[in-house]
Amino acid sequence: MTAKKANKIMSLAEAASLVRDGDIVALQGMGTQMSPLAFVRELIRVGKRDLTVVMIVGGIGLDWLIAAGCVRRVIAIIVNLDEFGMAHAFRRAVETGEVVMEEYSEHQLLSRLLAGAYGLPFLVTRSGLGTDLLAIHHETLRVIACPFTGREVIACRALEPDVAILHAHRADAYGNVQFFPKPIWLDVDVFPRAARRVIVTVEEIVENEEIRRTPIHTGIPYFQVDAVVEVPYGAHPCSLYPFYSFDRRLFQEYASASRTVEGTRAFLEKYVYGPATHEEYLQRVGGAEALLRLRQWA
Numbered sequence: 001m002t003a004k005k006a007n008k009i010m011s012l013a014e015a016a017s018l019v020r021d022g023d024i025v026a027l028q029g030m031g032t033q034m035s036p037l038a039f040v041r042e043l044i045r046v047g048k049r050d051l052t053v054v055m056i057v058g059g060i061g062l063d064w065l066i067a068a069g070c071v072r073r074v075i076a077i078i079v080n081l082d083e084f085g086m087a088h089a090f091r092r093a094v095e096t097g098e099v100v101m102e103e104y105s106e107h108q109l110l111s112r113l114l115a116g117a118y119g120l121p122f123l124v125t126r127s128g129l130g131t132d133l134l135a136i137h138h139e140t141l142r143v144i145a146c147p148f149t150g151r152e153v154i155a156c157r158a159l160e161p162d163v164a165i166l167h168a169h170r171a172d173a174y175g176n177v178q179f180f181p182k183p184i185w186l187d188v189d190v191f192p193r194a195a196r197r198v199i200v201t202v203e204e205i206v207e208n209e210e211i212r213r214t215p216i217h218t219g220i221p222y223f224q225v226d227a228v229v230e231v232p233y234g235a236h237p238c239s240l241y242p243f244y245s246f247d248r249r250l251f252q253e254y255a256s257a258s259r260t261v262e263g264t265r266a267f268l269e270k271y272v273y274g275p276a277t278h279e280e281y282l283q284r285v286g287g288a289e290a291l292l293r294l295r296q297w298a
Contacts, residue, residue: 031082164195175225
């Protein structure tokens with residue numbers, strides 16, 4: 001980790017330019033927890049189109065992208081707003097055929113991503129044997145006989161996203177990314193290894209010496225990262241444990257507003273298109289006082 005390594009710090013706009021229309025985008029997130037939502041808002045503002053979004057569990061950021069017309073296909077195990085109910089924009093888009101939903105079991109999707117990460121054509125699982133998923137996804141799931149036991153297994157075709165987008169606690173300028181506590185999340189582990197390009201937004205950028213002091217927290221090494229963006233509260237309204245909790249008020253506001261197309265559009269105008277910068281967005285959601293309350297974990 002010497003000064004000769006490339007400085008990968010970018011602005012949100014610069015990093016968003018690495019995402020092309022039609023890309024397969026692996027997007028971190030799990031319910032109300034840690035998702036790169038500042039970057040999602042930037043993708044919406046610059047008008048990306050025809051994206052295929054890969055998530056283990058799709059949530060509020062995916063619903064925003066769909067409502068804004070950025071998404072053509074979703075690959076996931078489930079999409080909802082966690083305790084706040086249905087992801088209404090997602091439901092409407094799938095029902096009308098505007099968005100295609102490609103649903104897998106959790107282990108099938110992870111097997112596809114891990115095959116991509118390992119450079120293999122497929123990995124096998126027994127998850128989903130006897131289900132209709134095999135008929136629905138004939139191009140990506142095939143029943144084969146194990147060469148050692150003869151038992152049936154499912155071959156899951158490799159999935160290699162064009163770009164992975166994540167949010168983390170901190171990184172250095174070279175792209176060594178750290179999580180607190182030690183990273184244990186599945187998407188944090190597999191997305192960067194499976195994707196061709198990796199963009200990480202972080203709460204803060206620190207000196208390389210700080211990263212070296214706590215190497216156990218480094219979840220993504222510099223050679224896997226193409227861009228790093230400093231965005232405090234970049235997961236908002238999702239949480240980033242243990243820094244801040246999720247914004248229950250904003251989640252509830254969106255869950256209610258998104259019941260209608262008009263309400264969804266008004267929400268996006270207020271919180272996505274309206275603020276010209278991330279700082280303006282933070283002011284619009286309540287500013288320092290509201291953000292401080294999110295740091296007071298119950």
